[in-house]
Amino acid sequence: MSTYFVPILAVLMILWAIAIYNKLVKFKNMVEEGWSGIDVQLKRRANLIPNLVEAVKGYMGHEKGVLEEVTELRTRSLNDGPPGERAVTEGLLGAALGKLFAVAEAYPDLKASSNFQELQQALQEAEEQIQLARRYYNGSVRNLNIAIEQFPSNLVARMFSFGQAEFFELEDPAERAVPEVNFD
Numbered sequence: 001m002s003t004y005f006v007p008i009l010a011v012l013m014i015l016w017a018i019a020i021y022n023k024l025v026k027f028k029n030m031v032e033e034g035w036s037g038i039d040v041q042l043k044r045r046a047n048l049i050p051n052l053v054e055a056v057k058g059y060m061g062h063e064k065g066v067l068e069e070v071t072e073l074r075t076r077s078l079n080d081g082p083p084g085e086r087a088v089t090e091g092l093l094g095a096a097l098g099k100l101f102a103v104a105e106a107y108p109d110l111k112a113s114s115n116f117q118e119l120q121q122a123l124q125e126a127e128e129q130i131q132l133a134r135r136y137y138n139g140s141v142r143n144l145n146i147a148i149e150q151f152p153s154n155l156v157a158r159m160f161s162f163g164q165a166e167f168f169e170l171e172d173p174a175e176r177a178v179p180e181v182n183f184d
Contacts, residue, residue, distance in 0.1 A: 020156040027144035031165045034137030035083070038168060041133045042077060042090060045126040049074040049097075052119045056100065059110040066103050070096045083137075083168040090130075097123070134168050141165040 053067055073093040077086070101120075104110050145164045148157040156162075 016152075017156055020153045021160060024144070024147055024153065024157055024160070024162050027140065027147050028162065028165075030140040031137065031144050034133065034140040035168075037133035038130065038137050039080075041126060041130040042086070045123065045130065046074050046077050048119060048123050048126060052100075052116075052123065055113065055116050055119055056104060056110060059104075059107045059113075066096070066100050070100055083166045087168050094127075138167050138169070141167050 049070060053071055057067065070093070073089065073096050077089050077093050079089075080086075081089075104116075110116055144162075147153050148162055148164055
């Protein structure tokens with residue numbers, strides 16, 4: 001009996017390590033999928049911004065500083081980087097868009113423009129999709145990080161160099177607010 005015990009125990013330990021490794025790979029891939037979803041939505045929003053700026057330019061010629069800030073932050077938002085850096089840039093872009101819409105309040109013809117209204121709606125939808133993608137990503141990060149920290153999966157994670165992922169969150173509470181884009 002004892003001659004079978006050691007080989008059976010070794011096989012069980014190998015199977016256990018394989019199961020944990022596969023779980024960690026699954027969580028890592030979910031994090032990557034979540035980040036891809038955020039990236040797609042951020043690019044979608046960034047692609048709407050030039051159209052919005054063009055629609056606003058004709059009405060708000062003397063509000064050049066706001067338009068330049070939005071344009072500059074949009075360009076920065078297209079650069080890849082770790083989630084923490086991207087969150088800061090996206091928060092600043094959201095705040096700049098909020099300023100743009102606040103300034104647009106003073107232009108009734110602009111608010112009545114169907115092009116501007118369509119862009120507002122598209123931007124609002126993009127913001128909602130970003131929030132959904134962020135929740136999925138952060139949930140995936142949470143699951144991966146928990147698996148990496150919990151015993152005994154932390155042993156396998158350390159053995160195969162699995163690292164914790166970074167959450168995509170905004171630091172400044174003012175940046176957490178979605179820009180208000182409804183002028184109805």
